[in-house]
Amino acid sequence: MMAGTKVRQETVRQGIWVSVCRVDQLRVDVGVAALVGGEQVALFRLDAEEITAIGNLDPYSRANVLSRGIVGSRGDTVFVASPMYKQPFDLRTGCCLDDPAVSVPTFDVRVLDGVVQVLAPPVSDGPDG
């Protein structure tokens, strides 16, 4: 299963691949948080094959908690419900299902030799780097 793990990688983005954990540390539908290049990321394993990553920051409560939400589905969409005030975010697009104007960032994920890697965005030149 490790060898065949497919990861989401629609758009080609730039950055550095950061190893965060082994695939077998992730349980289906139970999120974890990771620190990737100073960013807080929420990782979700949707099934044997698919792993996604979104920002951990809940835009509604401004707390870093999305990794601790419950994973669910609406039709074919897989979402995580923020544990704070329950808004659902699409795990593949980062969009809030209840308010299309709100979204969280998504990150590219890949698995190499059973190790999960997240693409850290290039370091911005913002004040806090």
Place this chain on the structure above:
Amino acid sequence: MTHLRQRLVLIGHGMVGHRFVQAAIERGLTERWDVVVFGQEPRAAYDRVALTSFFEVGADELSLLPEGEYDDPRVRLVLDTAVTTIDRDAREVTTASGEVVRYDALVMATGSVPFVPPLPGRDLAGCFVYRTIEDLEDIRQAAKTATTGVVIGGGLLGLEAANAVHQLGLATHVVEMAPRLMPVQLDQAGGAALVRHIEALGVTVHTGAATEAIEGIDGKVTALTIADAEPIETDLVVFSVGIRPEDALARACGIEVAERGGILVDETCRTSDKAIYAIGECAAPDGKVYGLVAPGYAMAEVVVDRLLGGSGDFTGADMATKLKLMGVDVASFGDVFAATPGSLELVFADAVTGVYKKLVVSNDATRLLGGILVGDASAYGVLRPMVASGIPLPENPEELILPAGRGTAQVGMTDETVVCSCENVTKGTICSAIDGSEEKPGCADVACIKSCTKAGTVCGSCVPTVKNLLAERLASAGREVSNALCEHFAMSRQELFDLVAVKAIRSFTALIAAHGTGRGCDICKPAVASILASQTSAHILAEETVGLQDTNDAFLGNLQRNGTYSVVPRVPGGELTPDGLIAIGEVARDFDLYTKITGGQRIDLFGARVEQLPLIWRRLVDAGFESGHAYGKSLRTVKSCVGQTWCRYGVQDSTKLAIELELRYRGLRSPHKLKGGVSGCARECAEARGKDFGVIATEKGWNLYVGGNGGFRPAHAVELAIDLDTATLIRYLDRFLMFYIRTADRLQRTSAWLESIEGGLDYVRSVVVDDVLGVAADLEADMAGHIGAYQDEWSATLADEEKLARFVSFINAPDTPDPSISFVTERGQIRPSAAEGSAEPVLVASASIPVGAPR
């Protein structure tokens, strides 16, 4: 012109006297008359009808003349002064203070006085009547040192008085000689329905009970003896057996009085002396006295009109009454006893909900003659005008009183018809909530209608009508009322519970694969987790269930606004040793946690980060504490009062029982959170009746109440069984709680469950106490299983590396604190600083609070 001015003397400044003066000023009578008013009470007229609210609002709020005088200089108001004689020949009145005043016209508005039957002992200290503010002040004073109060008389006023005594915190009895309550307004069945409501509130009703004497020791009341029954021990007696028109002055000066009392007047309210009028409760037009204020007001208007040369008449009054007695709707109007020859009665009675409705109709069923409504008087608004105006009845008059669910009581309801009289919500408003709008989706359940419109949130009597409107409206729009849990399960929680039990399903994956669709969601996952927990007592962080839990359960703490958690160790019954207190204090100090006493008699430590939780709990567990389940839909606390051990009033050891119950039910997962309380006497310091289960000690044992809560929609717990010994109490509680767990809907507190379950409290009592379903043994066995398998979730977690592995801040940096969490200091403790880097305003929870309502 001044020599032409005449003088009018008014005796009595009660409600009707005041109205008379108001009308005299407004209609210009004072242009030609000087008015002198003598009132016996120390204060100006006040709202006697609302007398009972005196305890809540005080005397000022009740006053009808807050300024203390009229702003017309031609009216002189003399208070605290009784008129003692009337000299009709000299046309003079003399007051107790010796003042003599001549009159050209005299108006008597002396009201009535409570009748105190000539019983032995009626003069003992502790006997009261219920008529004036002074009476209530005296009662309040006496209640301070009393535990029990008896009201003699179960009529309208007696029940009001009982309500007041009950509110003063006394164990309350009502003793009525007639075979039913409110004998004048209700028939036997209506009275019986009312008894059930009132007893549910904790007032004991004795009907057909003739008081023989009031016993006393040292001049103070101690008991009431009743013919053919046990005496009632009491510290306080309130007489409310009726009123006597205050006609003594009239009798003394030879004015004619009615055979059964009251100053006889004609339709212009004039007495046998042409210069003297009588109005209000002291007057007897046509020989009949009226114990209500509205007819008195009408009489006051008639006299002013006549003095101005008008032709107003008093021609009798409608004695219809609608009132809310201790929260129970009661209405009676027209010919309630079917005295009209040939009249027919239509009766609807529901023993379970205590609703009783009777219509009296003409023999051809075309006209409504009268009726009685107990428990649900929502139809009063429609029915009473039918009597008054003689509007013909609809085809099937019985539909007017059938509960909305069964009949179509909405016939003829327009959009303006008020459905919820407590909150004044119209049918139109409810229908728009169901239909929804651009901004807001329509309501598909009663809970939603309640939160959108407030209908049904006060007395609840309109809920059946609301339900019916909902069903009708949805059906006509082609929408369905669904009890599906969510898009993944087409079943209700109860159906799922049964399914899991019957098929012995042990995981969510298996359940959804066989009986659902998709991967579940934040609604069905925690619901199923709770069902599994209730049935298996497995650790909630077990492999199969950990992903199903809300974050509070998943981290065994309560998530706070900045992503940290709070820690609440269990403090059973609120009893805590000094060492325990110090241990908690030390943990709080060492981890720099914000510390607060909760509303549940224990201590909450806030601001713990995920990775700190195991360290904090290690310390607490070592000090002998265990999880308080503040995070779970499970037993929270059993609040105690100090009870017999210390309290001079306590009659049982309430603290001990509270601890025993809290330990017994700790960790029990349920559809919503569960709270309990145990009070050591009827003073109820543990607020047990505000809990899902509440126990109140009596001399004989324990009274058990269920279905109370505070929160969004507060509910008072209602009596399930009384005078139980401890073993029976626990047995009933085991059954009650398990029955609730088995059958309630998701996020339904016990009060809402009792409301929604068919047959309500009476049904639940029949299951729990009488075991009509034959499941009592099963329920008890389930509970025994839970108790046997209980383990402290935190110590079990600390002993299990795999579970502990989840308590990290970051999977790739387990001990690095979340850099976004920061605190500031306030009043010597930490608090979350404003959301980090938030230039934009912080979006907080939506304005509606999602409490309990299944969605």
